[in-house]
Amino acid sequence: MDERSRPYRSVLYIPGSKERALEKARGLPVDAIIFDLEDAVAPDTKQEARETLRKELDAGGYGKKARLVRVNGLDTEWGAADITAMQGADFDGLLLPKVSGPGDLDRAAELMGDDTPLWAMMETPRGILNAPAIAAHPRLAGFVAGTNDLAKELGCAMRADRLPMLYALEAMLMAARAEGKVSVDGVFNHFRDEDGLRAECEQGRDLGFDGKTLIHPAQVATANAIFAPAAEDIELARRQIEAFDEAQARGEGVAVVDGRIVENLHVETARRTLAKAEAIAALAH
Template sequence: MTTAAIRPRRSVLYMPGVNQRAMEKAKGLDSDAVVLDLEDAVVPAKKEEALNLVCDQVRAGGYGYREMVIRVNAVGTPWHDNDIAAAVKAGPDAILVPKVEDAAMALGCVDRIHCAGGGPDLWVMIETPEGVANVDAIAAVSGVKVLVMGTSDLVKELRVAAVPDRLPLLYALSRTIIAARRYGLDVLDGVSLDLEDQVAFEASCRQGRELGFDGKTLIHPTQVEPANRVFGPAGNDVEQARRVLEAWQAAESDGRGVAVLDGKMIENLHADQARRVVAFADALASRTNPT
């Protein structure tokens, strides 16, 4: 595994597309990705203004290593087609489409991006019962690169309680993670709305990490550091991973199928896990800030 195979997405920060000051501020934040939002953060009367601001912001650049994403309005809204066409021309790394509910909808988005000139990857949001039910087929669509949980909408659609342990959402979260892993996609956890309780936010990050998410979508700059810390290598993880690889390589050189390190057996699967940790750390180390 090489660093080219990994793009860190520990922290993915939404910024309102109608607020140029906020979009500029994102250039100085250590988020792995920035999503300039044309959907929920923008009232209908401001949609056209926001689209122009967002596209100008992306074209101007200055975000350095940060992955740039434009969230367009949903399929079937009056703004969707124009959003896609304008976003493709602006040249972000990816376009995020909300409320994707089946493979045909995802494929239609891929086709619209291609017809507009191509370039950006497609990220899709899973935030309705239909989206969860069809998530495996959505993940299988060629051109879909990242699945993003829309947990706030999902809570509303499922008529469940927004409780800290997220027990009512665990099935939807796990089903989406399994689909992502089956098709080699990254998958991002939904936002946390409580901006005052940092302890609860970190607990939500830890739960997401333990479930298998690659990172978390965020709504405030104060959430960036905890997300980076929880979803990134912790403590001596990288050093330990390098030791595992050294022990495994020594075992392979001796013709052995297993190794022992600190009294614990190491097999090929442990070596694969260690390679990913090292590659992730290398990908982080190789990034540069804008000049």
């Protein structure tokens, strides 16, 4: 499946070392899973985590969920071994932490030795500044915002409105869109704060992100709802397409719906809305 046509509303981190969590994830209504071998795994259990994750991936059962594996950085003693351990496994993409430039993707692709899509964690100032070159890499499928690490590197405050890091979020999003790649927002740390989660999901959606990374299953329903087209948006999209088609049949270049002009660019947006709704519906079957 083309990555830009696949829903990424909810992208849940799951520790690669925890069999119970890996099993539970099979039944969760998430669009994608990040199986984490990096931050969620202690140094003395890295090898065990690789073996556990490989066994669970080979066992399958994750349905239509996109399966990404986040490895340790290639500047660590575990990164290369993580990648080679995943060779031939059944997953959809290799997620690299702290990508600073396209050379990081080149090294991972060489180690992987096949055409597995690559994803980049955007969580350092250098990575953000190099976002256009990273996004243009032929093997890159998408970006994942690492907002916690980015805040640490920037030394900025973690405000509810995320104003101190808006430039970085918009820079990675702009680069991704310029190359037609997926871009997923960072995590919301306070998983018991439903109002805060909803506000941050709405902000990410309004900025243009495809979805949000999550740290707890309790966050899934909110992300799924907010990053999906609303019923009224779907209905409007259908009416815009119908009105524009009728206008063209009359030899006219524009239509009017609810007192607003509808041109070809609006119809393209409407078709994307319907395509996203159909892709989401397909996940449930």
